[in-house]
Amino acid sequence: MNGNTMYFLELVLPLATPTTYHYQLAPHQFNSDIDTLVGRRAVVPFGGKRFYTGIIVSVSLAPPEGIASSKLKYVLSLVDDSPLVPSAQIDLWHWMADYYCASLGSVLRLAVPHGLLPESRTIIHLNPDFIATTSLSALEVQVLDVLAQAGDDGLTLERLQSMIEQRVSRAYYRLLALGAISTDEVIRSHYKPKLKACLRLSEAYRTDEALEQVFRDMKRATKRMEVLTSFLSALLSLGGDYAALIPRGQLTSGDASIAIHLRKLVELGVLELVQVADSRLNTPDEEDLNIACDKGNEYSAYSLTQSVTLLRSRDIESKESSIIAQVKDVITAGGQVLLLSPSASGVPRAAHYLSALKQASKGKMYHYHPDVSEAKRIELYKHLSSTEEACLILGNRSAIFLPCRRLQLIIIDDEQEYMYKHQYTAPLFHARDVALYLTAKERIPVLLSSCSPSAETLFNVLRGKYGSIDLDKGTLANSPIPSIEIIDLKKEKREARGKDISVISPSLRIHIERVLAKGQRVLLLQNRRGYAPYMLCSVCSSAVKCPRCAISMSYYASRRLLSCSQCGYTEPLPQACPSCHATESKRKDKLIPALRLVGYGTERVEEEVNELFPDARVMRLDGETLQTASRRQESLERIEAGDVDIIVGTQVIKTQPIWDNIGLIAVVQLDDILGYPDFRAGERAYQLLYQMALYRANGASEQDFRIVLQTSEPKHPFIEALKMFDYDAYIKEVLGERQRYHWPPFTRVSYVVVKGYDEHDTEKMAHVYAQVLQGKLGKEWVSGAQALSAIKIEGRYVRHIVCRRPYNVSFREERRVFKEALEWLRATYPNYSRVHISFDIDPL
Known part of the structure; x- marks a missing residue:
């Protein structure tokens, strides 16, 4: 490099701004190959006072066109000696920003751990x-x-x-x-490296003569001599290097007296105490590797002839064994495997599975998900950016951004799960779709695994775009169909002759009693948390709503609070109606509180079950009871000890080890699940019940079990399809319906979301933006501005515009129109800055 060469760097900063930023790099700050600059971190000034750490995405020898070099600020410092982010990851960021209509800075904030980008x-x-x-x-x-x-x-x-x-x-x-x-x-960086206290000989004592003198001087301090002798023995085991470091903990082994003598040797200057950075990442544990586990040995890895392959099996053990075989094959060949799971707790349904994966990866198995500390995630990110070691990474959707330099296989387990879709901040990406980009761009094979694949995935299998490995081929005819019984809630109410009935109907109560009498467990599914989803006024019929979101708040008895599911706002139970201020209402000549709790959540079902079955041991499993590691461990211990008869839970129960000895799976309110305003509601309900039945069928118990559905619509087509227990037939029927109504996968859908604190501004900007899009894309493909059920979220009014396009038409034209329309709106309407427009591409 020429000592006078000036470099001009383009950086992406962790800001939700639509542009990248350019800086100068002074000659004395860099003396390596120009190709090693891209992907490094750099600390740069921003504005009048602020400083940010960004990623260098391009380098040139000339300033950007139209900008004089004198106008560009200088980089303060380069953080890394080599690229932290591979160029393939930077290409991925550009694609995501383009596809999901987001800024590069927003992508950066999701892709790189926060602690690596101090500001x-x-x-x-x-x-x-x-x-x-x-x-x-x-x-x-x-x-x-x-x-x-x-x-x-x-x-x-x-x-x-x-x-x-x-x-x-x-x-x-x-x-x-x-x-x-x-x-x-x-x-200031929040990340602090883990330090390990080590000891070494001071430089003056690194000769045999000096050590002999030390022993002569301390001949009366026999214990201290023993400690020093132990230290020297540890040095000999490392080859006799007198400058070698020995961990202090290795010498003390928890003995306080040894620690005192080591401290004295340090005070005398014989030894030096050195703090050495110590990795938080797991190292191979020989005991773990020796666990007896033959899982996966009976399966050979399949040859993945297509870039994307669907692995199917109704038998959970077979599916897991096949995944283990694929991992083992890639690791043996020296490659890296990324195994994604919809949630951290969903990765291992059993410790045996994890042990087998660790064996298959020869001990090189790392975790990357929110349950892992940020410090450990930072170290794993840095480790992967600098190595090509063969390893397995298990993680949630964010792990798709890890800088794996020798990635040879991506496995997405339970690919149909909605948890792969990021729902909160831009870009609203789907990990499965990001993986599909990587297979197209980097030719990395993707293995989608599921016992109930999404309609989109099955559609691509049917048209030959994806390959398929069906582990059930030839065995489906022998697979038992679970007994499915229907309880007609309207009939139950008629037979009650006007009396109030519990959410546990008399017929369901009989089913539960029979199963408990056999010594089996009961599983009650109520896919709604809390005690009650609404609090209504009997006088004015209005619901108690969140003041920030204008949606009904749910009551949580465990916290004695009303809580908003959108923003988390909480408040105590009010004594009077917020709308009409009534405190009491009259019913049958009696005064009762005006406010009443309506509907059932898991807490309320649990309460009624305890009242109906006082001798039964009841456990509730939902997002609240499984919120912390200690609560999850407590629940697991109860299950393993057999200290539970009835389990009440939401859909999170399917990832828990509860399936042995289940005699009854009952859906408390099927209508609530099917009535959700989403064209995928039926598909998700079928997947949930289908998976639960399969998990129970894969349990250790050989006793019969049945599924009971409580519903007010016993003739619903969904119920008739579920009785057939033929998932493929149901999805083909769903695909036919979606083709008729132009829904995914036959069209691609994008939501334009307009938010603002002023309702008039929000309505106007949404209406104008919708008109512009209709003019450029066609009215048949773009809806008008719509106010959905939640017209206000976190204090801002919300309007939606729904855009569709045929699945075989490129997204680029639509994204170009989105951007051009935004630029026109920004230039034409001064009030544009008072609203925020974002995009949800391929929403779930």
């Missing part, structure tokens, strides 16, 4: 020379007092507000204007 924080300091010449408010005086106590370290605005327990923005800006406080920008 500056504003630190507030007290000005010791400040003398007030005007009166200060009580809050301003309190701010100055708290800052005085903080001393030279200062405080962030967030910390200051938490200590004062109120917002101080107005006081902060006034004190800043008066010169009472000053600010600094400091870059």
